[in-house]
Amino acid sequence: MSAQVDLALTAAERERILAHTAKFDPPDATAPDGRRDLVGMSREELAIELAAIGEAPFRVKQLWHWIYHQGVTDFSRMSSIARPLQTKLTERFFIGRPVAARVQTSTDDTRKFLFRFRDGQEAETVYIPDLEEDRGAVCISSQVGCTLSCRFCHTGTQTLVRNLGAPEIVGQFMAARDSYGEWPSDTPRLLSTIVLMGMGEPLYNYANVAKAMKIVMDNEGIGLSRRRITLSTSGVVPMMDRAGAELGVCLAVSLHAVRDDLRDELVPLNRKYPIAELLAACRRYPGASNARRITFEYVMLKGINDSEADARELVRLIAGMPAKVNLIPFNPWPGTTFERSSRAAIDRFSRIVNDAGYASPVRRPRGQDILAACGQLRTDGKRVGAYGNTPAQ
Ligand code: SAH
Ligand code: SF4
Numbered sequence: 001m002s003a004q005v006d007l008a009l010t011a012a013e014r015e016r017i018l019a020h021t022a023k024f025d026p027p028d029a030t031a032p033d034g035r036r037d038l039v040g041m042s043r044e045e046l047a048i049e050l051a052a053i054g055e056a057p058f059r060v061k062q063l064w065h066w067i068y069h070q071g072v073t074d075f076s077r078m079s080s081i082a083r084p085l086q087t088k089l090t091e092r093f094f095i096g097r098p099v100a101a102r103v104q105t106s107t108d109d110t111r112k113f114l115f116r117f118r119d120g121q122e123a124e125t126v127y128i129p130d131l132e133e134d135r136g137a138v139c140i141s142s143q144v145g146c147t148l149s150c151r152f153c154h155t156g157t158q159t160l161v162r163n164l165g166a167p168e169i170v171g172q173f174m175a176a177r178d179s180y181g182e183w184p185s186d187t188p189r190l191l192s193t194i195v196l197m198g199m200g201e202p203l204y205n206y207a208n209v210a211k212a213m214k215i216v217m218d219n220e221g222i223g224l225s226r227r228r229i230t231l232s233t234s235g236v237v238p239m240m241d242r243a244g245a246e247l248g249v250c251l252a253v254s255l256h257a258v259r260d261d262l263r264d265e266l267v268p269l270n271r272k273y274p275i276a277e278l279l280a281a282c283r284r285y286p287g288a289s290n291a292r293r294i295t296f297e298y299v300m301l302k303g304i305n306d307s308e309a310d311a312r313e314l315v316r317l318i319a320g321m322p323a324k325v326n327l328i329p330f331n332p333w334p335g336t337t338f339e340r341s342s343r344a345a346i347d348r349f350s351r352i353v354n355d356a357g358y359a360s361p362v363r364r365p366r367g368q369d370i371l372a373a374c375g376q377l378r379t380d381g382k383r384v385g386a387y388g389n390t391p392a393q
Contacts, residue, residue: 010237010238010241011238013238014238014239014242017204017206017236017238017239018206018207021163021204021205021206021207024143024160024161024162024163024205025162025163025165026117026162026163026164026165026168026208027118027119027165029041029096029165029167031094031118035091035092035093035094036049036092036093036094037093037094037095037096037167038063038067038093038094038095038096039067039095039096039097039167039170039171039174040096040165040166040167040168040169040170040171040211040212040215041166041167042211042214042215043060043064043218046060046063046064047060049092049093050063053088053092055085059081061220062078062080062081063078064218064220064221065220065221066078066080066081067095067221068185068215068218068220068221068222069183069184069185069186069220069221069222069223070183070184070185071174071177071178071182071183071184071185072095072183073095073096073097074095075087075089075090075093075095076090096118096167096171097171097174097175097178098115098116098117098168098171098172098175099115099116100113100114100115100116100175100179101114101115101116101122102114103179104370104372105370106366106367106368106369106370106372107369108129108131108366108367109129110126110127110128110129110366110367110370110372111126111127111176111179111367111372112124112125112126112127112367112370112371112372113125113126113127113172113175113176113179115168115171115172115175117164117168121144121161121162122144123141123143123144123164123168123172123198123199123200124141124198124199124372124378125138125139125140125141125172125173125175125176125198126138126139126198126366126367126372127139127176127179127180127190127191128366128367129190131364134190135189135190135191135192135193136190136191136192136193137192137193137194137195138172138173138176138191138193138194138195139195139197139198140169140172140173140194140195140196140197140198141164141169141172141198141199141200142163142164142169142196142198142199142200142201142202142205142208142209143160143161143162143163143164143199143200143201143202143204143205144158144160144161144162144163144164144199144200145158145159145160145161145199145200146158146159146160146199146200146201147159147160147201147204148201148204148234148267148268148269149268150234150254150256150266150267150268150269151265151266151268151338152256152266152299152301152330152336152338154333154336154371154378155199155200155378157335157378158199158378160200163200163204163205163208164200164205164208165208166208166211166212166215169208169209169212170212170215170216172198173191173194173216173222174222176191177191185221185222185223186223192224192228193224193228193229193230194213194216194224194228194229194230195229195230195232195252196209196229196230196231196232197230197232197252199378201233201234201236202231202232202233203231203233203236203239203240203243204236204239206239206242206243209231210243210246210247213229213231213247213249214247216229217229217247226247226248226249226250227250227292229247229249229250230249230250230251230252230295231243231247231249231250231251231252232252232253232254232295232297233251233252233253233254234254234267234269235253235254235255235267235269235270235273235278235281236269236273237273237277237278237281240281240282240285241281241284241285241286244284244285244286244287245286248286248287250292250295251282251285251288251294251295252294252295252296252297252326253278253282253294253295253296253297254267254297254299255275255278255296255297255298255314256297256298256299256305257270257275257305257310258275258305258310258313258314258317259275259313260274260275262304262305263275266301266304266305275317279317279318279321282294282321282323283321288321288322289322290322292322293322293323293324293359294321294322294323294324295323295324295325295326296314296318296323296324296325296326297326297328298314298325298326298327298328299328299329299330300327300328300329300330300340300341300345300346300349301330301338301339301340301341302330302338302339302340302341302342302345303339303341304338306341306345306346306349307345308348308349308352310349311348311349311352311353312352314353315352315353315356315358318358323358324358324359324360324361325353325358325359325360326360326361326363327346327349327350327353327360327361327362327363328363329341329346329362329363329365331365331368333371333378346362347362350362
């Protein structure tokens with residue numbers, strides 16, 4: 001197949017995915033009282049809203065500063081805005097946050113938030129402090145549930161309820177910052193990194209995820225650099241190029257198996273986008289370099305994917321790619337039949353990958369006592385409405 005044909009197919013596939021995921025759109029950003037949430041609007045949308053109430057474009061910059069730099073949620077605290085305009089803004093808009101329905105802090109200081117959104121749906125967000133340094137990462141959810149049913153993942157046992165909207169995705173980060181009193185945005189940050197590794201498959205909710213990431217990267221607001229954002233995908237090949245071109249964030253790929261027969265079982269999406277196609281997409285991911293390596297995530301499942309032969313095959317598959325391999329000891333959850341690989345098996349695997357020249361850190365499970373570790377997130381959200389359970393996309 002020529003590269004041209006390949007790319008045309010990819011574009012068509014991409015359109016299909018975008019059309020399909022639109023069915024799971026989040027609710028409108030307007031509250032029952034008619035006021036609109038300013039969080040999650042692009043600068044252009046904000047300008048349109050302000051023009052509609054007769055305000056000049058320079059107000060966008062002002063509001064952006066208050067919302068995303070200062071973290072203010074109350075118009076009356078916007079001291080550079082005159083009182084009459086504050087009142088006018090309060091009548092028409094609000095600066096939203098998801099409600100923290102539950103906050104749990106682990107013995108290792110990992111903190112898990114159960115955020116409730118305006119329609120009552122919920123998603124989990126986790127702050128993971130760096131053990132060595134005074135900062136950490138916020139692990140953000142992109143969907144309520146997931147369509148993809150990876151066998152070892154707790155979220156995968158919950159069908160997709162809906163996509164999260166840009167206000168809800170940005171809102172998770174902002175509410176986590178509220179919890180640590182981490183405003184304004186230019187003081188040293190604990191919450192300085194975002195990993196899109198919570199519930200859901202971010203590339204099946206691309207439009208909302210992209211909009212949210214553009215907001216957090218905006219220099220006049222939260223201002224996270226794209227190097228501080230990692231998007232993890234189970235391998236939605238047609239969307240990977242687009243994410244690379246438009247967002248340029250760091251890429252993590254959930255590989256988990258080195259043979260198609262096994263990956264078909266563990267990550268059913270592999271039947272659609274098999275390993276060879278996935279790795280080809282990784283090889284063309286823009287900006288991949290030694291400074292910005294692609295991360296391959298590999299969950300260590302006892303007796304399933306943790307042999308020495310698997311490690312050697314992994315090295316062969318990623319040969320020549322600027323990559324690192326994150327080994328994730330399997331995190332159990334109620335009802336699973338998988339077991340975590342032994343420490344010896346993990347070390348052996350890591351050594352083979354490492355000896356081949358790839359960093360292969362073993363991820364230390366964090367927040368296990370509160371079910372906050374990788375793959376343990378899940379809410380009780382159920383889909384209400386017309387669509388019912390969806391087949392894998
Ligand atoms: N849907 C995306 C991002 C969320 S999952 C993806 O699949 O990449 C974040 C990471 O946790 C993925 O690598 C996922 O495969 C891994 N994971 C899922 N369940 C796990 C479990 N029980 N133990 C360890 N890692 C798990
Ligand atoms: Fe979905 Fe990722 Fe879990 Fe697979 S591992 S079910 S893609 S959240």
